[in-house]
Amino acid sequence: MPDQKPLLSLKKTFFYNFFPSKAKEEACKLNNTPNVVTQELIEIRDIYPPPKIYLENPWQIKKKITHDEVIYILRYWTLDAAKSLEDGCDIPVNVWDVREENIPKKYEFGSVFLRKLHNDDFYLLCIILFNSRGLSVGDEIELYWDPRSSSLMFKLLSQVRA
Template structure:
């Protein structure tokens, strides 16, 4: 199942009247939903799971966060998580995860329970907070 945000651009008649009574403007809302994916999710290779290859920028080195664009996070990470877990992250909370650094392919390093977190950034993208990795 794929997770997406559903945006409510048009108010219902009741919501429209409630806004009129309170003398407020309609605010677009969004909520997370699961949909059937047209294409099946990629099969996870248990020998090499969760592979995301990315060049680290100077900004990421300074802030010690690996920035993941919104689309990448939803396509390669969130589609495998439960809806409740994603709601937790998209509402501003942090989520502990396990991370494998495969920079040296012959000697990968597993960062487990070492402060590796996924968090939402103010611009809507996501970040892996991994101080020890940098």
């Protein structure tokens, strides 16, 4: 697709508020409580475009989903959707299971969710996909976010059979 324009995005990042406002500082003094550093997910203008997705090898995520992978995905989301995930909401996502026989299977909204855990880790809740593919510990998968379809693309690389 040589005539396709590169995707542009705003970067989602955390803003840490180390310095309280004067009003908050006075309230903490009055209540004799310490200031609590807060963080907020914000959107900033990115001087670089998001990573280019090469269709001949688009698979960018090849392990458990970590904070870095979620940030990679969030670059393609709206700020409201990213904040909802950060606030602890389960975010439904579409997942396409790219199978060896080139007949992808779609797992739609409501059966697959991205979720934030209490320790700031993230995980993909996709029990139906795991059960239908018989996935278990030791299996190797690849994932990438396809901004054209707003979906996660899933591929099973190798499977350890019990």
